[in-house]
Amino acid sequence: MKPLSLADRFFVLQARTLERAALRFVAPQRILRVLFALIARIGGRLPRGMIPIRDRHGALWFRPDAVARDAPVILYIHGGGFTIGGPRTHAALVGALAKAAGMRAVAASYRLAPEHPFPAARDDAIATYARLVEAGTPPIAIAGDSAGGCLSLSVLQHARDMGWPLPKAACLIAPIGDLSGSVEARFGEAENEILIPPQWPARIREVYLRGLDPTAPEISPLLGDLSGLPPTLIQAATGEALAQDSARIVAAMDDATLDLWPGLQHVWHLHAGRAPVADRAIAQLADFIKSHA
Incomplete structure (x- = not known):
């Protein structure tokens, strides 16, 4: 792995101090949503000339220059602990992935919880996938980070079971x-966790599940x-x-690879x-998608 640039190190420091403190001490999700939106707007940059288009379901569509209107589609499901984030907070990431892959992408x-606890997020993610299938454009790839990775696995399980x-x-x-x-204990024991304090996952599980059994496969796809x-391909810090x-x-999948990146924060992508290490990681994701398309 190449040495981290000055920009890369700045964003690691920002995650370790400002963002981690916000997740630890700020409980209201509405406030965290505003903070996340501001950090995302400043911290990422869409590819030059790319203008996302919002559809009537709230999804954002990305099409790089010179990519056909009927090009294959990557479905991206954003993270944020089921409580914050949205297509806009992840626009730079998804736009970069679309450009690197030479395909369209939809976020x-x-x-979001607590207003809409489980199964709202899962139902909406499945509905997005179903609309793509019904339109005759099933996604060539599915991608997602953190909570969005959880939802991506759940969507895949549902799609497989539905045929x-x-x-x-x-x-x-x-x-x-x-x-x-x-x-909370799992996050507390992770000595190299830069971004997420133990209080955050404990808090989001409470508002997302509202007492439901977390061992249900629809909630925890790993089970x-x-x-x-x-x-x-799974990337993680x-x-x-x-x-x-x-x-x-x-370990539980038929064909999966884990790619670990040292010294970085959760979802540095x-x-x-703005951060060269983010662009390199996204380029590898795009190469993986192209190699299987």
Whole structure:
């Protein structure tokens, strides 16, 4: 791995101090949504000339220059602990992935907790996939980060069980696989976790599940059947808490690879267009998708 640039190191420091403190001490999700939106707007940059288009379902569509209007589609499901984030916060990441792959991409919109607890997010993600299938454009690949990685796995399991066309590849960034057990302890024990404090996952599980059984496969896809899914590449930061889930997911799948990056924060890809290490990681995801298209 190349040495981190000054910009890369700046965003690591920002995650370790400002962002981690916000996730630890700020409980209201509405405030965190505003903070996340501001950080995302400043911290990432869309490819030059790319203007996302919002559809009537709230999803954002990305089409790089010189890419055909009927080019294959990558479905991206954003993270944010099921409580914050949206297509706009992940626009730089998704736009960069579309450009690097030379394909179209759509960033799904889904309802957030605590206003809309489980199964709202899962239902909306599945509905987005179903609309693509019904339109005759099933996604060539599905991708997602953190909570979005969890939803991506759940969508794949549902599509497989329903007999829908499956993508040719999946790309996940530090996905949540298992919401059972003591999530607070797992994050507290991860000594190299730069971004997420133990209080954050404990808090989001409470508002997202509202007392539901976290061992249900629809909630924790790692506790369900992960066989028969497309080839998958998972990227995560070495030593982050969700690298553990990532390793367990890889072990449970038929064809999956874990790619660990040292010294970085959870989902560093959000700084696409401004942090060279984010652009390199996204380029590898794009290469994986193209190699299976």
